[in-house]
Amino acid sequence: MSDAGVLARFGATVPIVQAPMAGAGGVALAIGAIRGGALGSLPCAMHDRAQVAAQAAEVRAAVCGPLNLNFFCHALPDPPDESAWHALLAPYYEREGAVPGAPAPLRRPFDDAMCAAVESIRPDVVSFHFGLPDIALLDRVRASGAAVFGNATTVAEARWLVERGVDAVIAQGEEAGGHAGWFLDRHAPVPLAALVRDIVAAGQAPVIAAGGIVDGAGIAEALRLGASAAQVGTAYLAAPESMIAAAYRALLGTAAARDAAFTTLFSGREARGIRNRLMRELGPIRAEVPAFPYASAALAPLRALAEADGRSDYSPLWAGSGAARVRSMHAEELTRTLAAEADALAGVTP
């Protein structure tokens, strides 16, 4: 069995981080991945403190193994003028017979209340997307005993994270599903292999490769490039423990999942997803879309109506470049399968 690299110190037995996936992953997925030997993750960006505490307690009650809590660190601008966005969506409201709903909970950046949750839960790892919190909060996270992982999309971001003392850098390549986590400069997307090689060459912190990895060959390749582990997201979406809608699930593992693009429509920030009706009709990037994270609220009523009808016309279908190749297995079995496949290839030169 290949060793768990940087994850071994937390008790993981395979070099896999089950990626945090807000809105798609949760307690059941984390439990299955931990049972398989991975570092399990709970996405916390869309929850409040009580929900985070309850979910962490559920995982701990079910399984003994390493747990990561994941948070966003985006800047939260003042609420923008959404009139152009509402005007763009008006024909869809009319077509669906939708009415504006109650404001949906916003994705909130990591703050004092979430830090207090971390202090009481004492997870093994806290991972951050879109940068890091301010130094006072970061110090409190570290004092809780948690290791800190940060997400980088360029070598410059990796260096920035290392200067602030992260224990590992998640190298997020352009192949990754979900939000591109850039936080310094918006830049041309960097393919995973080049990103891992360059961050490893900078030699400052263990690297965890993320993006397009859906089988053991992908993990073995990342390790060969010098990564210490792989963070796997889209492959876990196909597990029955994920919480995605049926129409989304039906696309995974099919050729249709190859038709993907970066889009700002669903949140206000670029994220990689399978093309659906809204992306086709409006185009994936529009000037009318309000800043992250405000865009999603106006879509919520449309999304709810369509999903109730088995349609994903207005839903984000976040997926990485391996989405057409995923296999549907329980999270524990998937974790063991990925590790065994990677093991079988370890040391084999392509």
Ligand SMILES: Cc1cc2nc3c(=O)[nH]c(=O)nc-3n(C[C@H](O)[C@H](O)[C@H](O)COP(=O)(O)O)c2cc1C
């Ligand atoms: C549905 C979905 C939701 C995601 N949500 C988060 C999140 O809440 N926090 C985060 O750090 N990354 C998130 N990501 C990115 C993953 O952590 C990871 O980088 C990515 O899934 C790796 O690429 P892959 O999907 O090709 O395996 C998400 C990815 C997906 C597919």
